[in-house]
Amino acid sequence: MTRSNFTRRGLLRTGAATGAGLALPTIFTGSAWSAAHSGYTNAPEGGTVTLGFNVPQTGAYADEGADELRAFQLAVEHLNGEGDGGMLQTFSEKNLDGTGILGKKVEFVTGDTATNTDTARSSARSMIEKDGVIMISGGSSSGVAVGVQALCQEAGLIFMAGLTHSNDTTGKDRRANGFRHFFNTEMSGRALAPILEANYGKDRKAYHLTADYTWGWSQEKSMRTYTEAMGWETVNTVLTPVGAGDFSSYITPVAQSGADVLILNHYGGDMVNSLTQAVQFGLKDMQANGKDFTIVVPLYSELMARGAGANIKGIFGSQNWDWKLENEKGDRYKGTNAFVQSFGTKYGFPPSQAAQTCYVQALLYADAVTRGKSFNPCSVAEALEGFEFDGMGNGPTLYRADDHQCFKDVVVVKGKEEPENEFDLVEIVDITPRDTATYPVDHPDFQGGSLGTCNPGA
Amino acid sequence: MESFILQILNGLDKGAAYALIALGLTLIFGTLGVVNFAHGALFMLGAFCAVTLNRLLQVSHVVLDETKTDFLGNPRKIEVPYIQDWLGETMGAAIIDWSVPLSIIVTIPVMILIGVIMERGLIKHFYKRPHADQILVTFGLAIVLQEIIKAFFGANPIPTAAPQMFAGSFDFGVLLGFDPFTVFYPYWRLIYFMFSMIVIGAVFAFLQFTTFGMVVRAGMADRETVGLLGINIDRKFTIMFGIAAAVAGLAGVMYTPIVSPNYHMGMDFLVLSFVVVVVGGMGSLPGAVLAGFLLGILQSFASMSVVIEAIPGINQVIIYLVAMVILLVRPRGLMGRKGVMED
Numbered sequence: 193m194t195r196s197n198f199t200r201r202g203l204l205r206t207g208a209a210t211g212a213g214l215a216l217p218t219i220f221t222g223s224a225w226s227a228a229h230s231g232y233t234n235a236p237e238g239g240t241v242t243l244g245f246n247v248p249q250t251g252a253y254a255d256e257g258a259d260e261l262r263a264f265q266l267a268v269e270h271l272n273g274e275g276d277g278g279m280l281q282t283f284s285e286k287n288l289d290g291t292g293i294l295g296k297k298v299e300f301v302t303g304d305t306a307t308n309t310d311t312a313r314s315s316a317r318s319m320i321e322k323d324g325v326i327m328i329s330g331g332s333s334s335g336v337a338v339g340v341q342a343l344c345q346e347a348g349l350i351f352m353a354g355l356t357h358s359n360d361t362t363g364k365d366r367r368a369n370g371f372r373h374f375f376n377t378e379m380s381g382r383a384l385a386p387i388l389e390a391n392y393g394k395d396r397k398a399y400h401l402t403a404d405y406t407w408g409w410s411q412e413k414s415m416r417t418y419t420e421a422m423g424w425e426t427v428n429t430v431l432t433p434v435g436a437g438d439f440s441s442y443i444t445p446v447a448q449s450g451a452d453v454l455i456l457n458h459y460g461g462d463m464v465n466s467l468t469q470a471v472q473f474g475l476k477d478m479q480a481n482g483k484d485f486t487i488v489v490p491l492y493s494e495l496m497a498r499g500a501g502a503n504i505k506g507i508f509g510s511q512n513w514d515w516k517l518e519n520e521k522g523d524r525y526k527g528t529n530a531f532v533q534s535f536g537t538k539y540g541f542p543p544s545q546a547a548q549t550c551y552v553q554a555l556l557y558a559d560a561v562t563r564g565k566s567f568n569p570c571s572v573a574e575a576l577e578g579f580e581f582d583g584m585g586n587g588p589t590l591y592r593a594d595d596h597q598c599f600k601d602v603v604v605v606k607g608k609e610e611p612e613n614e615f616d617l618v619e620i621v622d623i624t625p626r627d628t629a630t631y632p633v634d635h636p637d638f639q640g641g642s643l644g645t646c647n648p649g650a
Numbered sequence: 651m652e653s654f655i656l657q658i659l660n661g662l663d664k665g666a667a668y669a670l671i672a673l674g675l676t677l678i679f680g681t682l683g684v685v686n687f688a689h690g691a692l693f694m695l696g697a698f699c700a701v702t703l704n705r706l707l708q709v710s711h712v713v714l715d716e717t718k719t720d721f722l723g724n725p726r727k728i729e730v731p732y733i734q735d736w737l738g739e740t741m742g743a744a745i746i747d748w749s750v751p752l753s754i755i756v757t758i759p760v761m762i763l764i765g766v767i768m769e770r771g772l773i774k775h776f777y778k779r780p781h782a783d784q785i786l787v788t789f790g791l792a793i794v795l796q797e798i799i800k801a802f803f804g805a806n807p808i809p810t811a812a813p814q815m816f817a818g819s820f821d822f823g824v825l826l827g828f829d830p831f832t833v834f835y836p837y838w839r840l841i842y843f844m845f846s847m848i849v850i851g852a853v854f855a856f857l858q859f860t861t862f863g864m865v866v867r868a869g870m871a872d873r874e875t876v877g878l879l880g881i882n883i884d885r886k887f888t889i890m891f892g893i894a895a896a897v898a899g900l901a902g903v904m905y906t907p908i909v910s911p912n913y914h915m916g917m918d919f920l921v922l923s924f925v926v927v928v929v930g931g932m933g934s935l936p937g938a939v940l941a942g943f944l945l946g947i948l949q950s951f952a953s954m955s956v957v958i959e960a961i962p963g964i965n966q967v968i969i970y971l972v973a974m975v976i977l978l979v980r981p982r983g984l985m986g987r988k989g990v991m992e993d
C-alpha cells in the first residue's frame with residue numbers, strides 16, 4: 193500500500209504558498225522584467241514594436257486625453273509612412289523615413305488613467321507585462337505622470353511625459369528614464385508675470401483656488417512667487433478637490449475676501465466648471481478695491497476655452513504651444529502648420545497643446561532610438577540628453593541633460609474678445625523667449641530629488 | 651453677515667438637488683420597499699434628456715461660406731440648424747437657447763416610461779428578496795445605465811447652458827441693504843431652487859389631495875388591507891415608481907447649467923442622497939426634504955475657507971459626521987417612523 197504524505201493541511205499550506213508566489217507582482221518575476229534575452233525590458237522581437245499610450249479617457253482631464261490619443265495615433269501613422277508625414281517633414285533631424293522605428297512597424301496599445309495615479313500605474317503595469325510595450329507616453333495630470341514615471345524607472349522603460357505641468361515632474365520627482373517636452377509652472381510664472389503687471393498694475397490682491405494635488409500646489413507656488421515679487425498681495429489660497437464639479441461654495445467667499453484678482457489654478461473640466469461658475473457669480477462684472485475684478489487662468493488650453501465658451505474672453509494664461517503660432521509669429525515656429533494640416537485633415541478641428549506635446553514626444557522617442565540605433569532605454573536616454581532640435585512647432589528647443597526638461601519659448605495668451613469661429617478662441621498676446629523661460633538647474637523649487645541612473649530593466 | 655447669507659443661498663440649490671433625489675428614493679422605498687441604488691442614474695438620465703434635446707435641436711446642414719476660410723484655408727463650413735430653416739433664424743435660435751427648460755416637457759414622459767420599464771422589467775422580481783439583493787441589482791443597473799450613456803455621449807462633461815436671459819446674477823446685497831456685489835447669486839441657481847420647491851410641492855399635493863395619492867398613502871401604511879379592498883395597489887405603486895423617476899429626471903434636467911452633465915454625475919449624488927434619506931428618516935417624505943436642505947446648507951458652510959483652515963478636510967466629511975450625530979441622538983432619523991426598516 194502506498195501511503196501519501198499529502199495531508200489536507202499540507203495541501204492548503206502548499207496551495208497558499210504557491211498562490212502567494214503567483215500573486216507577487218509579476219513585474220518583478222516575469223520574463224518581461226528579467227528580459228534576459230537582450231539586456232533590457234521588453235526588447236522588441238520580430239517586425240513590430242509596441243508603444244503604450246496611457247491617457248485619461250475618463251475624469252476631469254478626459255478632453256485632453258482624447259486629443260492626446262488622436263495625436264499619438266497620428267504620430268504612429270506618420271512613423272509607419274502613412275498620411276502626409278506631418279512634422280517629419282519639418283523636424284530638424286532627418287533620421288525618420290516612414291519605415292517605422294529601426295525598420296520595425298510601430299504598433300500601440302492604449303490605457304485609461306482615469307486621471308488617477310493608482311489606475312494609471314495599474315494600466316501602465318498591464319501594458320508592460322501583458323502587451324510588452326517598449327515605451328510609455330501620456331499624462332494630463334502631473335500626479336499621474338509622476339507615478340507612471342517612477343514605475344517606468346523601476347521597470348526599465350522610457351517614459352515620454354505628455355501633458356504634465358508641475359515643477360515636480362522634472363524637479364524633485366525627476367527620473368533618469370523620464371523626459372518632459374511640456375513646459376512647467378515655473379515657466380508659466382516667468383511668462384505671465386510681466387504681462388499681468390503691464391495690464392493690471394503692481395497693486396493687486398489675489399485669491400487662489402487651487403487643485404489639491406502636485407500640479408495645483410506647484411502652480412500656486414510659482415504664481416505666488418512671481419506675483420508677490422511684482423507687488424501683488426496674496427489674500428487667500430484655498431485647495432479644492434479634483435473633479436469637484438460644483439465650485440460655488442469655494443467661489444462665493446471670494447467676493448468678500450477683499451481680493452480683486454481670482455487666480456484659478458485649475459485645469460481641464462475643473463477649470464471649465466470653476467471659471468463658468470465664477471462668471472455666473474458675477475466676479476467678472478464686479479468692482480473691488482476701486483478696480484475691475486479680474487480672473488487669471490495660469491495654464492490655458494484651446495480645449496478648455498472651447499468648454500468655457502464666452503466666459504474665457506479677456507482672461508490671461510500661458511500655453512506650451514498654439515495652433516496659430518506659425519501663421520501669426522512666423523517661421524521660427526515651423527512644424528506648426530504641418531501638424532495642424534495633418535491633424536485637422538484627419539479629425540476636422542485644430543490640435544490642442546496636449547496633442548502637440550504628445551505627437552512631438554512620440555517622434556522624439558523614435559528619433560532617439562534611430563540615432564542611438566537601439567531600443568535600449570539607456571541608449572534612448574543618452575540620445576535625448578542635451579539634444580537640441582527645431583521644426584517641431586515650438587522654435588529651437590533643448591532637452592536639458594541635467595533634469596530631462598525641454599526648454600523653449602512660452603506662449604502667453606488671452607481669451608479672444610471677438611472670435612471669428614469656434615476654434616478661434618485664444619489670442620496670442622506675447623511670446624516669452626526660451627532664455628527668459630530658462631531657470632537654473634539649482635532652482636530651489638526643483639530640488640529634493642535626483643535623476644539617478646538609467647535603468648534598462650535587466 | 652454677507653458670507654453667511656451667501657452660504658445659505660449656496661446650500662439651498664445643492665440642498666434642492668439632494669432633496670429632489672431623496673424624495674424619489676423615499677417614495678420608492680415607502681411604496682415598494684425597495685432600496686433603489688439606480689436612483690442617481692435616473693438623475694443622470696434626466697440631465698442627458700436635456701443634452702439630447704439640445705443636440706437634436708442643433709441638428710444642422712452645412713453651408714459653405716466662400717468669402718471666409720477655415721483653419722486649414724478651405725472655404726468655411728457653416729452649420730445651420732434645420733430648426734432655423736423651418737422657424738426662422740430668430741425663433742430657431744430662441745428655441746435652442748431655451749432647450750434646457752423645454753426639456754422638462756420631454757423628460758417627464760420619458761422618465762415615467764423608463765421608471766415603469768425598470769420596475770416592471772427588473773425590480774418587481776426582487777420585491778421579496780433581501781434588501782442586500784435589491785441593492786446589488788439596482789447598483790448593477792446604475793452601472794449599466796452609466797456605461798450606456800458613456801458609450802453614446804462619451805466620458806467628457808458636456809456644457810449645457812441656461813437660456814441667455816438667466817446668464818447673470820441677482821444682487822441680493824442691494825436688496826438687503828448691503829453694498830453692491832456683496833451678495834451676488836446666479837439667476838439660474840435661484841430658478842433651480844424655486845423649481846425644486848414647485849416639484850416638491852406638486853408631489854406632496856398629488857399625494858395629499860388626489861384620490862390616487864390617498865390610495866398610495868393608504869398602501870404605504872397598510873398594503874395588504876388596501877389590496878383586500880379590491881384596489882390594484884401594485885399598479886399604483888408602479889406608477890409611483892415612474893413619478894419618482896420623473897422627479898429625479900427633472901432634478902437632473904435643471905441641474906445641467908449648474909454642473910456640466912457627465913455619465914458619472916448620478917453616482918456623485920447617490921451616496922449623499924442616501925445619507926439624506928437616512929438622516930431624514932427612512933420612509934418619511936418631509937424628512938427627506940428637510941434633511942436634503944439641511945445637509946446641503948451644512949456642506950456649503952463647511953466649504954468656507956475659514957472653516958477649512960480651522961478643520962482641514964471638513965468639507966469632505968461634514969455630511970457623514972452630522973449624519974452620525976443625528977443617528978446617535980435620533981436613531982430613526984429626523985422624522986423617521988417606528989417600524990420602518992426595523993424588521
